[in-house]
Amino acid sequence: xxxxxxxxxxxxxxxxxGSSAFARWQHRLGPGTEVVPVLLPGRDNxxxxxxxxxxxxxxxxxxxxxxxxxxxxxxxxxxxxGGLVAHTFARAATAAGLPPARLAVIGAVLPPHLDTxxxxxxxxxxxxxxRRLVAHGMLPQEALEGGxxxxxxxxVLPVLRDDLMLARALRAAAAPLPDVPVLALAGLDxxxxxxxxxxxxxxxxxxxxxxxxxxxxxxxxxxxALPALxxxxxxxxxxxxxxxxxxx
Numbered sequence: 001x002x003x004x005x006x007x008x009x010x011x012x013x014x015x016x017x018g019s020s021a022f023a024r025w026q027h028r029l030g031p032g033t034e035v036v037p038v039l040l041p042g043r044d045n046x047x048x049x050x051x052x053x054x055x056x057x058x059x060x061x062x063x064x065x066x067x068x069x070x071x072x073x074x075x076x077x078x079x080x081x082g083g084l085v086a087h088t089f090a091r092a093a094t095a096a097g098l099p100p101a102r103l104a105v106i107g108a109v110l111p112p113h114l115d116t117x118x119x120x121x122x123x124x125x126x127x128x129x130x131r132r133l134v135a136h137g138m139l140p141q142e143a144l145e146g147g148x149x150x151x152x153x154x155x156v157l158p159v160l161r162d163d164l165m166l167a168r169a170l171r172a173a174a175a176p177l178p179d180v181p182v183l184a185l186a187g188l189d190x191x192x193x194x195x196x197x198x199x200x201x202x203x204x205x206x207x208x209x210x211x212x213x214x215x216x217x218x219x220x221x222x223x224x225a226l227p228a229l230x231x232x233x234x235x236x237x238x239x240x241x242x243x244x245x246x247x248x
């Protein structure tokens with residue numbers, strides 16, 4: 001795919017999810033952009049690997065996994081937890097001497113300086129955490145059925161808890177992004193990351209900032225409108241010189 005593409009889009013999933021959230025994006029973004037879903041350990045075909053809950057291990061994982069793929073100009077999209085992951089990788093790439101991202105698109109997550117109720121639930125017992133996640137629309141109502149032996153508690157809840165721990169660690173370690181422009185996306189009906197909060201990513205972006213809104217609630221990553229918007233944004237970027245073709 002990279003032979004036809006002029007750029008890559010690294011996609012980072014939300015808490016409790018996997019790369020399937022981006023399964024249809026390649027078709028929707030077209031041949032000019034190679035879509036690269038980034039799967040964190042501990043889920044899907046990496047389910048036997050220990051999940052990541054700390055900043056430094058995440059940085060090491062991403063630099064090793066994605067560094068060789070920065071041979072093409074690239075942009076980032078991260079949804080909810082993935083937005084914090086995208087912001088973290090954008091900074092880590094610079095620190096590692098990799099080419100910087102052309103654009104970091106951060107969706108459905110509040111910036112690190114704003115409190116978010118979800119992270120206060122991390123240390124709650126399983127039953128209470130499950131109820132809170134259902135109340136916020138992160139899990140369906142049927143997740144409350146079946147008691148302590150339910151599939152939701154045994155398989156989904158541990159992943160969500162660890163992902164929330166990772167989000168807390170990334171927020172604590174965050175710093176402004178001086179060399180990569182940021183596009184922040186907010187769902188018009190998102191009660192977890194409302195528009196006025198997402199707009200405050202401006203203070204974490206030193207190389208340009210834009211805020212856009214999209215229809216839907218917190219999981220607008222599943223809607224067709226998002227990849228269509230990203231295709232518009234990425235196609236509008238000026239032509240980029242491939243890193244290996246640049247001159248000093």
